[in-house]
Amino acid sequence: MLKIAWSSKYAHPLPAGHRFPMEKYDLLPEQLLYEGTILSENLFEPSFLEMDWIRGPHHGSYLDKLTQLSLTKSEIRKTGFPLSSSLVEREVHIMDGSVKACLFALEHGIAMNIAGGTHHAFSDRGEGFCLLNDIGISANYLIKNQLAQKVLVVDLDVHQGNGTAEIFQEVGEVFTFSMHGAANYPLQKENSDLDVPLPDKVGDEFYMTTLKKNLLPLIDQVAPDFIIYQCGVDVLATDKLGRLGLSIEGCKERDRIVLELAHQNQIPLMCCMGGGYSEKISHIIEAHANTYRLAQELFF
Template sequence: MQKFALLHERLHGLGLFHNNPPHPPSHFADSQVDTMDYIAMAHDAAYIEAFRQDDFTVQARRKLGLPWSPGLMQRTFTAVRGTMLTADLALEFGLAGHLAGGTHHAHHAEARGFCIFNDLAVTARYALSRPDVERVLILDCDVHQGDGTARILSNDPNALTVSVHCRANYPFDKAESDYDIEVEKGCSSKEYLRLLDAYWPLLLDRHQPDLVLYDAGADVHREDALGLLELDDAAIFKRDTHVIEACLDRRIPIACVIGGGYMKNLKRLAEVHGIVHQAAFRLFQQYFE
């Protein structure tokens, strides 16, 4: 929980938040009553209520991996609303970033791997309800496959899921995304970037989405406790720059979320999570000023 506040402090310290035109102002989302209705677009109503009432079974709590608390409930609803807001801002300004999000292991009626509600799936369906969005593409570059996202959206022809993940990592019962790009344990920065650059522009050109949701997982980092890959700060900056730049070159709005990150040094983790925001800020200045 502490990493979110530390990320906020990190980005403030870098001077990335301000309200001066032509930049969009900083936005902070709080949980809203109507968020419940949107979450129900991707999750079972009884499951949502069980979480709100702290009524999970012992087995469900074990799969989640987090103890219930009022703070967790507020953070969970706020994070989902924040991803929805980030999508709205991306569609308005071309590029936006969220200081949370990427809870891609949550299934329709089941919490898994620290994920309760799948903000990517919720936001994809929310965006598709807008009259100006016909196709959403989710690019998930977290080290773990976005299994919940893939399963929830498996029958949504206008919500495409792309997962770039470590084959040998969690979850071990992989889902089937529209595109699964698997990398091997110990994958180098050079090989990872080569694969991403080989596929990403082609996928954008083939599907021409109206919105991209980008999960910029920090757990691909070589210092991450759960990652198994060998990317460093510079490689992650290149990854995020290449992903965002390919969208902006094609005038495709892109909304970024931070995804997973599990370093024991939380200040260091906040630095790595902030890389996507630094890349986005630099590109926003380049493309929109």
């Protein structure tokens, strides 16, 4: 059974009208339930992850400031969010959702978190709508509990996974692959194990060819026994922050390449949703929903 982390806390910690599209976290499961892609039993409620697991990839001093709401104004501004206790609570629930989704993926082959993909959170700070790094925490959890020996992070959000790259820059058990817009945020890129920067406005054909060329050889080169997939839909041509040119069908084909690769090689895979900032919320929901439809089609 496809298991999906979702919490009502995902969508409601920010003031009304905030530019981050929180409503997608409610609309996406509603759409999937309405169309019959999932049933209510596919959803599970995350809770609080033990602080020791959050502390693994993150500095204790940063966590203390975050949980005590004592970040400086500059530090808060870089996150893009107004800091509050409900926001921190939301982040911790997202971390637990991704860790538990990894455990379900080990059992069922794939599992998903309707939130997550918080790849701009560094070991010592938050940035770009990310306070804690669920990819870092999840991969660390798998390695430390000997549930995986080699984790491959496939980050196909339009923005480089800079925080994830920094967290794992000296961790041999985790291989970070990021294919992203070259001219997009962040201006200062980190060094992933493999970075593939893309020029503005690339379309479906160029994108898929480039993805296959770089991703497929990693199965033999890296020999992962777990994949964490950051599948942001800000690669769409309609995205306000993306600068790339993918269609909704192209975004679906991107997901198919990754999911089929995991399925054919029997590598457990956890999907976390990442970004999406199209003007029409329907474009965001449709692109995200395709990932879940493909998971059901390919794995169950």
